[in-house]
Amino acid sequence: MEADLLRLPAQWAGKRVLVVGDVTLDEYVYGRPTSISREAPVVVLEYSSREYLPGGACSPACTIQSLGGVAQMLGVVGEDPSAVALRECLQHYAVLTDALVIDPTRPTTTKTRICAQRSSSRLSVQQVARINVLDRSPLSPVVEDQVLARLEEQLPLADAVLVSNYMLGMISQRVVDAIRWLGQKQGKLLTVDSQGDLSRFTGYDLVKCNQPDAEAALRRPLVDEEDYRLGLRQLASDLQARRVMITRGEDGSSALERDEAGDWQYHHFPVPTRSEVLDVTGAGDSVIAVLTLALAGGATFAQAGALANYGAGVVVRRWGNIPLTLTALTAALNEEAS
Numbered sequence: 001m002e003a004d005l006l007r008l009p010a011q012w013a014g015k016r017v018l019v020v021g022d023v024t025l026d027e028y029v030y031g032r033p034t035s036i037s038r039e040a041p042v043v044v045l046e047y048s049s050r051e052y053l054p055g056g057a058c059s060p061a062c063t064i065q066s067l068g069g070v071a072q073m074l075g076v077v078g079e080d081p082s083a084v085a086l087r088e089c090l091q092h093y094a095v096l097t098d099a100l101v102i103d104p105t106r107p108t109t110t111k112t113r114i115c116a117q118r119s120s121s122r123l124s125v126q127q128v129a130r131i132n133v134l135d136r137s138p139l140s141p142v143v144e145d146q147v148l149a150r151l152e153e154q155l156p157l158a159d160a161v162l163v164s165n166y167m168l169g170m171i172s173q174r175v176v177d178a179i180r181w182l183g184q185k186q187g188k189l190l191t192v193d194s195q196g197d198l199s200r201f202t203g204y205d206l207v208k209c210n211q212p213d214a215e216a217a218l219r220r221p222l223v224d225e226e227d228y229r230l231g232l233r234q235l236a237s238d239l240q241a242r243r244v245m246i247t248r249g250e251d252g253s254s255a256l257e258r259d260e261a262g263d264w265q266y267h268h269f270p271v272p273t274r275s276e277v278l279d280v281t282g283a284g285d286s287v288i289a290v291l292t293l294a295l296a297g298g299a300t301f302a303q304a305g306a307l308a309n310y311g312a313g314v315v316v317r318r319w320g321n322i323p324l325t326l327t328a329l330t331a332a333l334n335e336e337a338s
Contacts, residue, residue: 004303005303005306005307005310005333006330006333006334008294008297008299008303008307009067009068009297009326009329009330011297011298011299012067012068012069012293012294012296012297013068013069014068014069014070015068015069015070015159015160015293015296015297016069016070016071016072016157016158016159016160017061017064017069017070017071017072017158017159017160017161017162017292017293017296018072018074018099018151018154018155018157018158018160018161018162019057019058019060019061019064019071019072019073019074019161019162019164020057020074020075020151020161020162020163020164020170020171020175020179021056021057021074021075021162021163021164021165021166021170021171022056022057022075022109022164022165022166022167022168022169022170022171023055023056023057023058023073023075023076023077023086023100023108023109023170024054024055024056024057024058024086024109024110024111024166024168025052025054025055025058025082025085025086025089025108025109025110025111026052026053026054026055026110026111026113026281026321027050027051027052027085027110027111027112027113028050028051028052028053028112028113028115029047029049029050029112029113029114029115030047030048030049030050030051030115030116030117030125031045031046031047031048031114031115031116031117032045032046032048032116032117032118033045033116033118034046043116043128045114045116045128048117052085052086052088052089053089053321053322054086054089054090054093054095054321054323055111055321056075056109056164056166056168057073057075057164057166057170058073058075058086058089058090058095059164059285059286059289059321059323060162060164060193060285060286060288060289060292061073061090061093061095061162061289062089062090062093062095062323063285063286063289063290063311063323063324064162064289064292064293065093065094065095065323066093066323066324066325066326067289067290067293067324067325067326067329068293068326069293069296070096071095071096072095072096072099072154072157072158073090073095073096073097073099073100074099074100074101074147074150074151074154075100075101075170076100076101076102076103076106076139076143076147076169076170077100077101077102077103077108078102078103078104078106078107078108079102079103079104080107080108082107082108082110082133083102083108086108087100093323099150099153099154101143101146101147101150103139103140103143105140106135106137106169107133107134107135108133109132109133109134109135109168110132110133110134111130111131111132111133112130112131112132112133113127113129113130114127114128114129114130114131115127115128116128134168135168135169136167136168136169137169138169138172139169139170139172144172144174144175147170147175148174148175148178151175151178151179151182152178152182155179155182155183155186155188156186158188159188159189159296160188160189160190160191160292160293160295160296161179161183161188161189161190161191162191162192162193162288162289162292163176163179163190163191163192163193163194163201163204164193164285164288165192165193165194165195165196166195167195167196171194173200176200176201180202180203180204184203189205189206189292189295189296190203190204190205190206191204191205191206191207191208191288191291191292191295192204192206192207192208193208193209193284193285193287193288194207194208194209194213195209195210195213196213196216197217198213198214198217198235198239199217199238199239201239201241202238202239202240202241203239203240203241204239204241205241205242205243205295206241206242206243206244206245206291206292206295207235207239207241207243207244207245208244208245208246208247208284208287208288208291209245209246209247210246210247210249210284211246211247211248211249214231214235214246215231217235217238218231218234218235222246225254225268228246228248228254228266228268229254229256229266231246232244232246232254232255232256232266233256233264235256236256236258236264242257242258243255243256243257243258243301244256244257245287245291245305247283247284247287247312249280250271251270251271252268252269252270252271252309253268253269253287253305253308253309254266254267254268254269255267255268255269255301255305257301265301267301267302267305269305269306269308269309270309271309271312271313272309272310272313272332280316281321283312283315283316284312285321286308286311286312286314286315286323286324287308287309287311287312288308289311289324290304290307290308290311290324290329291304291305291308294307294308307329310329310332310333311324311329311332313332314328314329314332
């Protein structure tokens with residue numbers, strides 16, 4: 001199977017994906033632990049370095065670009081130094097940024113992770129605190145109109161639209177409805193990765209969520225495979241979706257799709273190779289990025305899900321929200337095939 005999967009990325013080259021969602025700047029501040037503070041029972045860190053990485057909806061956009069696709073980012077940033085740093089992060093990965101909307105009344109979402117690091121190895125890193133700068137309020141009507149205008153400009157150019165909802169105000173109901181209406185009218189692949197309320201995303205081609213959000217939507221726990229089969233069927237029916245996926249952490253993911261004959265097909269994608277998990281940040285983003293790009297490139301859902309699982313397995317073995325690359329994904333497939 002891995003040999004067949006290795007041939008698929010060649011079909012991704014040039015596939016254009018419009019990523020719409022809550023953009024975030026991930027800031028990592030590293031320090032060497034030296035003592036315990038006399039002022040409070042906390043570790044004292046001596047500053048050593050700082051780095052910025054693309055977070056939130058920027059993460060799948062950068063992964064799409066790193067896998068050979070073309071990613072156009074549509075989101076809202078502030079008028080602040082964090083916006084400048086975020087644009088530089090996106091441009092470093094060659095993500096198109098001309099559709100970003102500036103709202104000077106709200107900050108650019110920034111998540112600052114304070115990390116203790118005993119040596120130069122990333123294996124020695126331990127996150128000790130995180131500070132979030134954000135505004136969860138809905139977009140103003142003026143800014144929302146600008147987002148919708150950019151959407152009308154960019155959607156016709158895309159092969160697929162990926163919605164990344166981190167519940168930070170960007171993905172309003174007007175935006176959700178406009179993507180669905182415009183996308184269906186123009187025959188675009190529409191995918192969603194959402195935290196929280198799933199019920200707003202009816203009529204999309206693929207809806208992905210994690211297990212806790214699926215359980216919240218279903219109002220019952222998911223324990224065994226039969227629970228997942230029935231739960232996925234209910235979600236697919238409620239959302240009028242052709243495909244639904246629930247990620248299950250160390251148990252991989254489960255998914256349901258309606259095939260061309262109208263029959264429902266259940267898939268379980270186990271984690272290919274179990275290994276030490278270093279950092280789960282960005283794993284879900286890599287899954288939706290691979291799924292979207294693979295489906296846009298003509299892969300079957302079974303193939304896309306398997307590829308996404310391999311990608312997530314690569315991401316969790318690294319520290320920091322670093323986008324998945326085609327080289328790393330190919331290496332993982334070759335390792336499994338050997």
